[in-house]
Amino acid sequence: MGTRTGDVMDAIRRRMASRALSPGEKLPSIRSFATTMGVSPSTVVEAYDRLAAEGVIRSRPGSGFYVSGAVPPLALAEAEPRLDRAIDPFWVSRQSLDAGPDMLKPGCGWLPADWMPNAAIRRAIRHLAHADDGLLADYGGTRGSLPLRRLLARRFADEGIAAAADQILLTNSGTQAIDLICRFLLRPGDTVLVDDPCYFNFQALLRAHQARAVGVPYGRTGPDAALFARLLSAHRPRLYITNSALHNPTGATLSPQTAHQILCAAAAHDLTAHDFTIVEDDIFADFEPEPSPRLATLDGLDRVIRIGSFSKTLSASIRCGYIAARPDWVEALVDLQVATNFGGPSPVAAELVHATLNDGSYRKHLDGLRRRLARVRRETAARLEALGLRPWLMPRGGFYLWCSLPDGRDAAEVARAALRESVVLAPGDVFSVSRSASGYMRFNVAQMGDPRIFDVLARAMKASGPGTVSQPSR
Amino acid sequence: MGTRTGDVMDAIRRRMASRALSPGEKLPSIRSFATTMGVSPSTVVEAYDRLAAEGVIRSRPGSGFYVSGAVPPLALAEAEPRLDRAIDPFWVSRQSLDAGPDMLKPGCGWLPADWMPNAAIRRAIRHLAHADDGLLADYGGTRGSLPLRRLLARRFADEGIAAAADQILLTNSGTQAIDLICRFLLRPGDTVLVDDPCYFNFQALLRAHQARAVGVPYGRTGPDAALFARLLSAHRPRLYITNSALHNPTGATLSPQTAHQILCAAAAHDLTAHDFTIVEDDIFADFEPEPSPRLATLDGLDRVIRIGSFSKTLSASIRCGYIAARPDWVEALVDLQVATNFGGPSPVAAELVHATLNDGSYRKHLDGLRRRLARVRRETAARLEALGLRPWLMPRGGFYLWCSLPDGRDAAEVARAALRESVVLAPGDVFSVSRSASGYMRFNVAQMGDPRIFDVLARAMKASGPGTVSQPSR
Numbered sequence: 001m002g003t004r005t006g007d008v009m010d011a012i013r014r015r016m017a018s019r020a021l022s023p024g025e026k027l028p029s030i031r032s033f034a035t036t037m038g039v040s041p042s043t044v045v046e047a048y049d050r051l052a053a054e055g056v057i058r059s060r061p062g063s064g065f066y067v068s069g070a071v072p073p074l075a076l077a078e079a080e081p082r083l084d085r086a087i088d089p090f091w092v093s094r095q096s097l098d099a100g101p102d103m104l105k106p107g108c109g110w111l112p113a114d115w116m117p118n119a120a121i122r123r124a125i126r127h128l129a130h131a132d133d134g135l136l137a138d139y140g141g142t143r144g145s146l147p148l149r150r151l152l153a154r155r156f157a158d159e160g161i162a163a164a165a166d167q168i169l170l171t172n173s174g175t176q177a178i179d180l181i182c183r184f185l186l187r188p189g190d191t192v193l194v195d196d197p198c199y200f201n202f203q204a205l206l207r208a209h210q211a212r213a214v215g216v217p218y219g220r221t222g223p224d225a226a227l228f229a230r231l232l233s234a235h236r237p238r239l240y241i242t243n244s245a246l247h248n249p250t251g252a253t254l255s256p257q258t259a260h261q262i263l264c265a266a267a268a269h270d271l272t273a274h275d276f277t278i279v280e281d282d283i284f285a286d287f288e289p290e291p292s293p294r295l296a297t298l299d300g301l302d303r304v305i306r307i308g309s310f311s312k313t314l315s316a317s318i319r320c321g322y323i324a325a326r327p328d329w330v331e332a333l334v335d336l337q338v339a340t341n342f343g344g345p346s347p348v349a350a351e352l353v354h355a356t357l358n359d360g361s362y363r364k365h366l367d368g369l370r371r372r373l374a375r376v377r378r379e380t381a382a383r384l385e386a387l388g389l390r391p392w393l394m395p396r397g398g399f400y401l402w403c404s405l406p407d408g409r410d411a412a413e414v415a416r417a418a419l420r421e422s423v424v425l426a427p428g429d430v431f432s433v434s435r436s437a438s439g440y441m442r443f444n445v446a447q448m449g450d451p452r453i454f455d456v457l458a459r460a461m462k463a464s465g466p467g468t469v470s471q472p473s474r
Numbered sequence: 475m476g477t478r479t480g481d482v483m484d485a486i487r488r489r490m491a492s493r494a495l496s497p498g499e500k501l502p503s504i505r506s507f508a509t510t511m512g513v514s515p516s517t518v519v520e521a522y523d524r525l526a527a528e529g530v531i532r533s534r535p536g537s538g539f540y541v542s543g544a545v546p547p548l549a550l551a552e553a554e555p556r557l558d559r560a561i562d563p564f565w566v567s568r569q570s571l572d573a574g575p576d577m578l579k580p581g582c583g584w585l586p587a588d589w590m591p592n593a594a595i596r597r598a599i600r601h602l603a604h605a606d607d608g609l610l611a612d613y614g615g616t617r618g619s620l621p622l623r624r625l626l627a628r629r630f631a632d633e634g635i636a637a638a639a640d641q642i643l644l645t646n647s648g649t650q651a652i653d654l655i656c657r658f659l660l661r662p663g664d665t666v667l668v669d670d671p672c673y674f675n676f677q678a679l680l681r682a683h684q685a686r687a688v689g690v691p692y693g694r695t696g697p698d699a700a701l702f703a704r705l706l707s708a709h710r711p712r713l714y715i716t717n718s719a720l721h722n723p724t725g726a727t728l729s730p731q732t733a734h735q736i737l738c739a740a741a742a743h744d745l746t747a748h749d750f751t752i753v754e755d756d757i758f759a760d761f762e763p764e765p766s767p768r769l770a771t772l773d774g775l776d777r778v779i780r781i782g783s784f785s786k787t788l789s790a791s792i793r794c795g796y797i798a799a800r801p802d803w804v805e806a807l808v809d810l811q812v813a814t815n816f817g818g819p820s821p822v823a824a825e826l827v828h829a830t831l832n833d834g835s836y837r838k839h840l841d842g843l844r845r846r847l848a849r850v851r852r853e854t855a856a857r858l859e860a861l862g863l864r865p866w867l868m869p870r871g872g873f874y875l876w877c878s879l880p881d882g883r884d885a886a887e888v889a890r891a892a893l894r895e896s897v898v899l900a901p902g903d904v905f906s907v908s909r910s911a912s913g914y915m916r917f918n919v920a921q922m923g924d925p926r927i928f929d930v931l932a933r934a935m936k937a938s939g940p941g942t943v944s945q946p947s948r
Contacts, residue, residue: 049834055628059837068632093812097616116611122603125610129599136599137590139790142571154529158542172646172793175816183682188662204813208657311816316613319646319820338567339678342649342785346793349820360523363533 004039008047011037016056016067027057027065087412087427089203095424104453107415107426109199109248110316111399111446115372117356117365121315124355128348135351139343142334144170144322145350151357152322156306160297163324167301169333172345174283174309174321175201178241180333181279181305181323182209183340185238193231193240195223197402197431197440199248199281202241215433216240218250220393222258229265232276239277240266244294246284249431249442250402251395259293266303282308286366287373287397301325310353313366318352320345373399373446380445383454387461389441399446404439409465411441417460423453425460478513482521485511490530490541501531501539561886561901563677569898578927581889581900583673583722584790585873585920589846591830591839595789598829602822609825613817616808618644618794619824625831626796630780634771637798641775643807646819648757648783648795649675652715654807655753655779655797656683657814660712667705667714669697671876671905671914673722673755676715689907690714692724694867696732703739706750713751714740718768720758723905723916724876725869733767740777756782760840761847761871775799784827787840792826794819847873847920854919857928861935863915873920878913883939885915891934897927899934 015021027033027048034041048065051057057065096108128136143149149165156163171177186192188210194202196215206213214235216223223242231237240262244254262278270276280295285308296306301324309321323333337344344350356362374397381391381401388406395401405411411427418425428440448454489495501507501522508515522539525531531539570582602610617623623639630637645651660666662684668676670689680687688709690697697716705711714736718728736752744750754769759782770780775798783795797807811818818824830836848871855865855875862880869875879885885901892899902914922928 046834049837050832053832053834053836055625055632058632068628090809090812093816094616094809097613097812097817110613111611113607113611116607118607118610121610125599125603129596129603133587133590133592136592136595136791137585137587137789139571139584139785142568151529154542158529158532172650172819173815173817175814176646179814201813201816204809208810208813311613315611315822316817317610317821319823335564335568335678336682338564338571339675339682340649340653341647342567342675343571343647343790345646346820346823347791348789348826349793349823352822358524358527360520360527362527363523 004037004043005046005050008033008037008039008044009051012047012051013056021067023067025067026063027067029064087415087430089200089207089430091415091430092200092424092426093204095419099424103422103424104447104450104456105424106443106447106453107424108444108447109426110312110444111369112449115369115446116313116315117359117362120356120359120361120365121318121352123359124352127355128351131351135347138347140347140350142338142344143168143330144320144344145347145354148320148350148354148357149322151354152324156324159291159294161294161301161306161324163301164327167324167327167330169323169325169330169337170345170350171307171321171323171337172341173319174281174307174311175205176341177307177309177321177323178202178279178281179205179208180336180340181277181307181325182206182211182239183336184329184333185275185277186211190239191235191237193228193235193237194433195242195247196433197249197428197437198241198433199243200426200430203433211238213433218247218252220252221255222247222252223262225258225261225265228262229268232265232269238275239279241279241281242295243281243284245282245288245292246395246398246400248284249400249426249428250392251398251400252393253288253292253396254295256293259295259298263295263299263303270303276303278304280304280306282306283312284398286313287370287399289370289397292396296324305329310357313369314353314356314362318349320349320353370397373397376445376448377401380443380448383448384443387454387458389443389457392440399444401443401445403441403443405441405461405465407465408439409461410438412438413464414441414457414460417463418456421456421459423456423460425457478511478517479520479524482507482511482513482518483525486521486525487530495541497541499541500537501541503538561889561904563674563681563904565889565904566674566898566900567678569893573898577896577898578921578924578930579898580917580922580927581898582918582921583900584786584918585843586923589843589920590787590789591833591836594830594833594835594839595792595826597833598826601829602825605825609821612821614821614824616812616818617642617804618796618818619821619828622794622824622828622831623796625828626798630798633765633768635768635775635780635798637775638801641798641801641804643797643799643804643811644819644824645781645795645797645811646815647793648755648781648785649679650815651781651783651795651797652676652753652755653679653682654810654814655751655781655799656680656685656713657810658803658807659749659751660685664713665709665711667702667709667711668907669716669721670907671723671902671911672715672907673717674900674904677907685712687907692721692726694726695729696721696726697736699732699735699739702736703742706739706743712749713753715753715755716769717755717758719756719762719766720869720872720874722758723874723900723902724866725872725874726867727762727766727870728769730767733769733772737769737773737777744777750777752778754778754780756780757786758872760787761844761873763844763871766870770798779803784831787843788827788830788836792823794823794827844871847871850919850922851875854917854922857922858917861928861932863917863931866914873918875917875919877915877917879915879935879939881939882913883935884912886912887938888915888931888934891937892930895930895933897930897934899931
């Protein structure tokens with residue numbers, strides 16, 4: 001935009017602010033204001049057009065431009081964290097998504113923006129500006145971008161899962177992927193098994209579907225397989241939702257033995273009840289140093305549906321997730337996605353994801369990310385241990401540390417105390433269906449670079465518990 | 475990408491295609507292949523990295539690069555229209571969204587890609603490449619982009635609706651906006667009033683919510699208000715979903731009298747049942763030559779929720795919709811959106827929409843669009859009348875013509891016959907809850923530039939009906 005156009009816009013804005021121009025009033029004519037400002041009439045036209053596009057003024061054809069009618073009420077707090085919110089499965093997401101720039105978020109579930117492959121994304125964006133009109137303007141096919149689905153199919157083939165591009169459905173996000181599956185398979189009142197602890201949003205999602213969540217205790221090699229089998233008989237759940245590679249929140253990895261046992265239990269159960277499905281959320285797959293066993297791989301996408309997204313390693317702003325499932329199920333999921341979101345996910349978003357994944361630098365980005373995370377994981381674990389917060393296990397990858405609190409402290413109280421000092425934590429019970437994790441806290445090691453976090457944590461621990469806590473060195 | 479890198483990639487691809495390199499086999503070392511190809515080792519590194527990013531080969535740290543394991547099964551038909559599909563509310567969307575490039579789509583609900591403001595969108599994309607890391611990488615706040623919500627609040631204020639930016643929730647699409655509201659307000663078995671005829675996807679959406687749709691006959695000035703009042707008492711519906719400005723499919727405009735009567739009936743009904751809400755889908759607002767009455771404006775966003783999107787006038791590929799509603803409802807809708815889609819819509823998408831709306835050219839684009847549509851509407855109406863297809867009314871704007879068929883012909887049969895000749899039509903009954911519109915067809919005048927459409931239509935009419943139909947001139 002030319003400086004002159006900006007000057008004209010500012011002049012009008014000042015007149016409106018000072019009420020020299022009131023709502024409803026006609027603006028100076030283009031010719032007269034051009035003379036007043038000493039610019040060409042076309043500069044004033046450009047300035048008026050931009051102000052009209054902003055909604056500040058409006059044009060009445062054949063009559064001229066007028067100051068817009070009313071001013072919307074002023075919102076006093078547009079993004080303030082709410083201290084009074086109950087600590088429920090929505091707590092961490094609402095607090096961390098709406099956190100202002102001065103908040104610290106060791107409780108959140110994503111990497112800092114400057115850890116993401118932004119150079120490759122910018123290249124993809126610049127390339128997008130040259131895409132054809134159809135890609136920029138049209139809805140796109142119901143399954144979403146074919147090039148991206150083909151790329152995913154090749155990646156799956158590499159892991160030993162034969163899935164045609166048509167067996168893959170792109171979605172707006174990993175969460176929306178599970179949501180679509182829930183719409184497809186669940187009815188209100190159905191029971192769903194989840195890990196205990198599990199990603200808190202699984203519980204929020206099941207609540208939205210009016211389904212009942214039953215927890216399977218999650219151990220260091222996966223869910224308790226014997227108990228899993230008993231819960232299948234006792235509750236006849238319709239679904240089991242889990243992460244395998246790097247479990248959220250614990251960071252544990254499913255062992256081959258447990259994977260096999262879970263699938264055998266599911267198969268045995270299915271002899272009597274033909275309606276049990278497993279959703280494997282593979283969102284942390286790219287953080288693994290080496291691929292670990294997957295339920296979807298062992299099962300061959302028969303009883304298992306794989307979902308994932310690119311929010312953790314590529315961008316959470318360019319939203320795109322996927323579902324890989326049996327072909328007949330994908331067909332039904334497409335209808336559901338059309339009904340509830342008209343068509344597939346944004347073709348523009350899918351193109352940006354595809355171009356970034358195809359960028360030669362993306363693999364290096366992942367390698368660097370894994371090395372960096374391994375280092376900060378070790379360092380953060382040491383600092384947390386100094387505060388009496390002990391990692392339940394050292395994960396093979398990813399950015400989470402699931403830590404026990406000392407001396408029977410309540411993580412929710414620590415989280416409330418920390419929030420008063422602008423630090424968002426993730427207290428254990430938001431992850432636990434049985435509310436049995438009040439002595440645990442999930443930390444995101446990538447979000448703990450600011451030393452203030454450890455000071456706040458130490459004070460919050462002190463304020464909320466009886467024991468003595470060593471002070472961190474500053 | 476350098477031509478040399480591309481040459482190295484092609485050489486590897488050729489070896490794989492000819493099975494000179496088989497799945498699982500190790501690739502030549504970087505140094506040796508550089509010598510073979512007469513390029514520098516760094517060129518080979520770049521080529522291997524790109525092939526690895528594509529998933530064609532994979533790297534094993536410390537060992538080298540290997541051809542990826544398996545090849546996904548070949549899908550024989552990835553986007554073929556299905557002739558055997560039932561003509562139901564999903565019919566038009568599935569056929570037109572997945573139509574190949576050789577299909578003609580006078581039944582679809584969007585403008586041709588080259589009618590959209592692509593130059594402004596490309597400017598917005600180029601600008602986006604310079605955005606900060608946070609916008610490109612982070613989830614963004616739960617309500618979505620504040621600048622876009624402020625711009626919408628100003629536009630609403632201009633129409634006389636005082637809505638704070640916090641009363642606006644951005645969504646992935648207009649459809650997802652209604653879907654969220656349905657999740658919030660509906661339970662399975664609830665009744666919902668819709669216009670008869672109405673946008674077919676309202677019915678698909680209600681089916682996904684297991685709600686029962688009851689139709690209100692839609693006349694030339696809006697729904698039948700007397701019958702509306704009786705249906706409220708008889709069925710105690712939870713919602714009424716409608717378009718006001720330019721009704722889909724009829725193109726009719728709500729009159730001030732009918733708007734007032736509908737709201738009075740709703741208020742009277744609410745004296746006994748405090749749970750009746752109206753959703754006004756304003757997606758065609760920008761096509762109006764002059765603003766017409768709105769339920770949301772008269773009501774002041776009390777019992778009415780406004781939704782909309784930018785898919786019809788800006789881009790359907792950059793997906794973004796919105797909800798404007800009572801503040802307490804928005805808070806609940808945010809929780810639901812977090813649970814089912816984690817966070818708001820794509821910040822990148824909202825930024826592209828905001829920048830395009832703010833582009834001085836956007837208002838001119840709309841003016842031009844309205845003029846162009848007025849012209850093709852007249853021309854298309856004349857050509858359709860020559861075939862015996864008579865517009866029910868001449869809409870004030872938009873791109874639809876709702877036409878009656880001559881001689882008791884069945885629109886579904888005509889649509890099936892046309893689909894065999896690669897033309898997707900929108901037969902009346904997909905819009906009608908009571909299935910009483912089999913003698914009507916919705917045409918999109920912006921998608922009828924190809925004269926082949928009128929030939930196919932004439933043949934399809936002849937094949938499906940008894941009467942004589944005049945042949946169009948070629």
